[in-house]
Amino acid sequence: MTEPRFIAKPDWYTSDSPQTLGATGRPLRWGVVGTGNIAATVTEDLVLLEDAILHSVSSRSQAKVAHFASRFGFASHYYDDGGIPGYQRLVQDPEVDVVYIATPHAQHFTVAKAALEAGKHVLCEKAFTINAREAAELIRLATERKLFLMEAVWARFVPGMQRSFDIIASGEIGQVQWVHADLSFLVPDDPAARIWAPKDGGGALLDLTMYPLLWACGALGAPQPVRATGTLTELGVDSQNAITLAYSSGAQAQLMSSLTAVGPESAVVAGSKGFLQTVGSVNNPAALTVQTGRGDTRVETFEPVGSGYTYQLREVTRCIQQGLTESPTMPLADSLAIMHLFDGIWAQLGVVYPNDA
Numbered sequence: 001m002t003e004p005r006f007i008a009k010p011d012w013y014t015s016d017s018p019q020t021l022g023a024t025g026r027p028l029r030w031g032v033v034g035t036g037n038i039a040a041t042v043t044e045d046l047v048l049l050e051d052a053i054l055h056s057v058s059s060r061s062q063a064k065v066a067h068f069a070s071r072f073g074f075a076s077h078y079y080d081d082g083g084i085p086g087y088q089r090l091v092q093d094p095e096v097d098v099v100y101i102a103t104p105h106a107q108h109f110t111v112a113k114a115a116l117e118a119g120k121h122v123l124c125e126k127a128f129t130i131n132a133r134e135a136a137e138l139i140r141l142a143t144e145r146k147l148f149l150m151e152a153v154w155a156r157f158v159p160g161m162q163r164s165f166d167i168i169a170s171g172e173i174g175q176v177q178w179v180h181a182d183l184s185f186l187v188p189d190d191p192a193a194r195i196w197a198p199k200d201g202g203g204a205l206l207d208l209t210m211y212p213l214l215w216a217c218g219a220l221g222a223p224q225p226v227r228a229t230g231t232l233t234e235l236g237v238d239s240q241n242a243i244t245l246a247y248s249s250g251a252q253a254q255l256m257s258s259l260t261a262v263g264p265e266s267a268v269v270a271g272s273k274g275f276l277q278t279v280g281s282v283n284n285p286a287a288l289t290v291q292t293g294r295g296d297t298r299v300e301t302f303e304p305v306g307s308g309y310t311y312q313l314r315e316v317t318r319c320i321q322q323g324l325t326e327s328p329t330m331p332l333a334d335s336l337a338i339m340h341l342f343d344g345i346w347a348q349l350g351v352v353y354p355n356d357a
Contacts, residue, residue, distance in 0.1 A: 005169035006221040008328040010315050013162050020314040023051035025321030033087045033111050034102035035059040035068040043072050045309035058086035087111050091118040104194045105201030109134040116141040121148040123316050127206040130355040132339040139332045148320050150327050151335040157311035159302040160285030165218050174273030176219045181212035182256035184263030203237035208257040211283040215267040216245050216253035228345040284308040
């Protein structure tokens with residue numbers, strides 16, 4: 001007996017010859033907003049795609065953006081100058097087809113809005129926005145202008161995650177009864193760092209919780225009641241949170257995210273016939289251990305291409321080439337639902353960001 005599959009398979013995963021690097025259509029000219037760690041990591045994978053052109057990059061700092069552009073071979077770069085933000089110059093560049101936004105969370109809405117208003121397709125880092133109000137406005141804009149928009153939840157597309165959803169939907173481990181997932185690592189306490197700063201949308205929920213939550217959503221779908229507790233810093237962002245999700249079937253999910261602890265960073269999905277457990281990264285599993293009954297165990301291993309971001313980049317590229325305005329694997333309705341869920345968690349934790357004013 002099969003179980004529901006709550007997250008759609010990406011096109012690369014269903015292909016007779018799965019691959020992510022070969023061209024699937026006309027080349028796209030990319031603009032990248034931001035020059036931090038995640039921007040660099042994603043750009044390292046972007047250059048692997050045969051139909052990706054690194055056209056432009058922007059940053060507030062002239063020195064940083066010049067170095068970034070030289071490192072990766074961007075044709076042009078922009079920076080804040082004369083009171084005009086670098087990203088505004090980038091989105092007005094007529095040669096840019098699609099904008100990847102890798103700024104701190106609190107800037108996602110402003111930059112994505114500017115890009116959509118300039119007629120650009122957008123891939124925006126997670127968390128999509130600070131709140132559901134901002135997310136709804138971006139979705140309205142993209143829909144109105146018939147532009148592609150996607151939240152960059154790259155983990156939805158990687159082989160280990162997709163294979164997990166296959167196993168769960170096959171019914172091999174039976175009806176899912178509970179999910180446990182965590183992502184926890186130690187981050188130095190620096191009030192100036194964006195991960196701790198309220199003005200940047202700092203805290204564990206926006207930075208980490210998307211990944212444990214993905215396991216719950218992939219295995220059980222949208223939750224009904226959500227209960228959350230957490231620890232807040234003196235500045236008012238969450239240093240860690242614990243979330244319990246309940247489902248009408250009686251199933252439960254327990255999720256943990258922390259910036260102050262070193263955790264196993266693993267996921268377990270337990271069903272009426274067995275369980276599966278991640279090996280390695282919780283957001284890009286190197287392997288899965290699957291056990292049914294009392295001893296029938298196997299291990300499946302995966303070798304992602306690049307750092308694992310090539311899969312979402314291929315999806316964005318394919319969708320734009322085919323005239324789609326959203327991804328079936330990462331639909332806008334899911335992004336909006338998650339932001340509504342986060343709004344409810346903020347209310348329980350007592351977190352308020354400047355964007356909420």
